[in-house]
Amino acid sequence: MEDILRPIYQERASQANTLGVLMVEKKQKSSHTTDSFDDILLIIVKKAEKPLLIKHYTYQDKKAAMHIIVEDLLKEWILLGSNRKIFEWIDDARILFDRNEYVVNLKKELREFPFYGRKIKMGMEFAKLIRRYVDGKALFENHLYLDAYNYVVHSLHHLARLAIIENGLHPELTVWHQVKQIEPEIFKLYEELVNSEETLEKRLELLFLASEFMIHSRTKIGSTHLLDILSEKEFWSFNEIMNEKELIPYSVDMAVLLEYLIDKHLVEVVNVETKGAGIFHRCYRVNKK
Incomplete structure (x- = not known):
């Protein structure tokens, strides 16, 4: 298989701009990880x-896909978690070409998940x-229970991802499988929301109460990154906060x-005088305080 695909990636591997070439192979008959392709060639370039x-x-x-991605976009995906497949691809992939151990170090960094990177991701989640x-x-x-249900499912998903990151792991596509092992009480909340025989109103009411406690217990660690940045100045306008790179x-x-x-x-509000009385x-x- 690699021999057949070699002509596709070999030319790019010889270019000084190329940092690494990886191959991800479909492991099961039906695999969501490779988007139903038999092979993914991931080529990282400067x-x-x-x-x-x-x-x-x-x-x-068979069918294969080649993804050529610049290093900056790859780092953005890793930081923001906006393409969760990338974590599995890099972790599972075979290295076909590696310039100055770039890919080896990248794999190591993802597995170790430095605390600074975790702080930012926890803040975003x-x-x-x-x-x-x-x-x-x-x-x-406002008694809009179906719409509320949709938002609650999403909030539980972010709570699960936050718990996974807090435990030093990257959230994968199978978040609920992960969180069941790490934080079973969050998994139980999700199960109760989805499977309970109570009315939707009652399920949501109970879940808001339980979620409030879980969110409160994670407020300190979830806001650490933001509060660290805000501590760098006496006070900030909202525009300054929104334009701060981090x-x-x-x-x-x-x-x-x-x-x-x-x-x-x-956080507290500071009122700063304007020209208007x-x-x-x-x-x-x-x-x-």
């Missing part, structure tokens, strides 16, 4: 005209969790997260 180029091939009675929880609760209070990944969830942290007395800029700082 630079390219396009950050991602994908080509599909047919050989014998916590922000998404708070957003889904707050929006879901508002829908519930906080950009929080994006649309930031406003809701800040309000939640104000409610929990971890009685109108103030609403700024934010870490509550150090």
